[in-house]
Amino acid sequence: MTAATAPAPGRLTRLSQDLRRSETRWAFLFLLPWIVGFVIFTAGPMIASLVLSFTNLSLRKNFDFIGTANYERLINDQRVGLALGNTAYFTILHVPLSMAFALLLALMLLRVGRSAGFFRTVFYLPTITPAVAVGALWLLLLNGQAGLINQALGLFGINGPNWTTDPTWIKPGLVLMSLWALGSTVVIYFAALRNVPLELYEAARVDGASSWQQFRNITLPMISGALFFTLIVNTIASLQVFDQVYTMYFGQPNATAGDRAALFYVVHLFNEAFVSFRMGYASALAWLLFIIIMVITFIQIRLSKRWVYYEND
């Protein structure tokens, strides 16, 4: 009987010994504000939303537990499929393109020497511009008839599409807009590039490696940790894209093409929660997204072992 529970005391003893150490106690004490904040403002609401996802809470006075009805409704809700498809489309286009462009910009920053600080600020500015302002601005830029993007394309003899009114082009237009605000990713890549030891390049040059070979065999492996981090963060952000899309296509009551073509998952979730006030159903939608993100992140972490290089490996 006691043998079955025997291994546990070892770990508990170690923890209790740790806690008896003064530094550990102080560490926990200083962590307390964050821990309390996390429990109350993150973990608590998450658990609450999980419970709510099994209810029909809709801002009416009372609610009932309805079992898995909200999750069954997810399967039959055509707009869930539409929103997931739109979100996946955006993510698949946005993540690789944003990483490639950010890396390109970071590589260019590396070569501008003393002006790097200025350009870093310039690249970062769009990131801190309010999303609503960005959305409104891009509606004008992307207008099919009078927008600057199509006017610029016209200079090259290209008849630009209706980015904001043609369902086929709405998502590519949004990807284009998303590439404008790459500041955070550029700064991360820039820092990672500066940490690559120059001796490696010198040795490669002595061995006759071309620029591409240096980039492929030195730069990419050495910054793979940063690439992996931004891959995960950008994927999650893309799956949760909301503010600019909402401003552009759902802020006005008489939206036309964007109503379906720009219906991203979090937009649908927001509409269910705060327009239709089906809080229980919206909670189920939120948990579905959480599970999707968790699975994708898990796969990314598993695959990262094949291509991410850590110095202490």
Add this chain to the structure above:
Amino acid sequence: MAMPRAKGVAALLAFVLAVTACSSGSTPSPSSGSSGAAASGAGASGAGGSGSPAASGSGGASGGTAISASGELNVMGFDCTKGDDIALNRIKEFKSKFPDVTLKCTEGGLNDQQFLTAVRSGSPPDLIYMDRGKIGTFASQGAIQPMDDCVSKAGIDMSNFRDAAVKQVTFDSKVYGIPEFFNVVVLVINNKVLKEAGVSPDDVDTSKWDALKAANLKLLKKSGNKITRLGFDPKLPEFLPLWAKINGVDLISADGKTSNLDDPKVAEALTFARDLIQAHGKAADFFAARDSLSADFFGAGNPIAKDVLGAFPIEQFFLNVMADTSPNVDITVKAPKTKDGQDISYATGLTWAVPEGAKNKDAACAMAATMTSKDTWVAASKARADKRKADKKPYTGTFTGNKAADAEIFGTLVDLSAMPQFDAAVKATVAVSDKAFAMPAVAGGADFEKAWRDAVNKVLNEGADPAQALKDADATAQQALDAGGG
């Protein structure tokens, strides 16, 4: 010795931080205002008792029973300090009638989420100012309460209001709101463009679909693939209810229980309106052109002033826009007609409503009654007419939703003799006001609307067949009506 003390201070600091982190934003601030209000309320009663005529001023709707009010009145959705002159003058009128009421208003329009959360958490405002189209949704959710008591207490005669407005605030045979403003849709026709295209204003007639189709083709203008002038903009998706009514059918039954979206006449109306758009090219081209040509919709560069639009149905507020920013436009304004030639229009507007759990219902009732009474409307409109005269600008009137007020405003305050076209336009608008219809207040109204808008968008943007799209939407819409929005 010093170290433990320093650790003690640090521990205390950490504890304070933890407590602060817990409490920030989650604890409602003690309502010092409410205690103040309570005091003021007590004072108000005293003042009322002292014979101030205003303290128990009449709600004033129709000279019925007087209503007394005092204390703090929390209003959501109506900005009491930053509104336009019509709003501010009516607030002034209310304050003069009820000096013992302390008015507290939120800034900006009604935020549904903020309001419903306040109701849910047991701290609702006393009065809200909202879109009439949401009455059914809010009433079915138990977020607002019937105002029948208020109507009788304040002596409000609901027959003073336009029928369509009353219909919109009546849910389950109970009055849930006191309506105000009455936006009706009229056809605005650009005479200059019509002359240039060789089209008679008589051909821009929603009862003659073949003539309208032909006029649209003559009015629109393209340069290569680029649309440089819209012909007739049917204003989809928002005016589908109007197009269906023109074709003799309502989107929803009069009792609000049955969806008519699968009625072939709705599909026929949608097909016709879609064809007007597609005569310009692809719907995407049309909407891109509309966005760019109407970029300055509320300014001097509006599409009629710029001659980039032949004609369109639009709410009558656009007359004010044109009179203010482009008074020299050459226009004809007339009512839309049903296919059998009867004048028709589609109405929307706002309303005052009392949330469930409101604490100062008497003051809320007093304000709703005062703000919508004939006397208040006329006083505020007179102030605006005088101001416009001083600014040497025309006053095109205020469509209040109160028939007696409208009669006085348009009979005595509006003088557009120097602008015959606007004079005729306003007269046509007033004339069609009594023939306007509105969507009834129904539970699940928001989901019903989402269903038909979705169908229109599928037809316009994804090439769906109108009949099939509306049939699919009908199933969703009926489900929403049956579920009552749950």
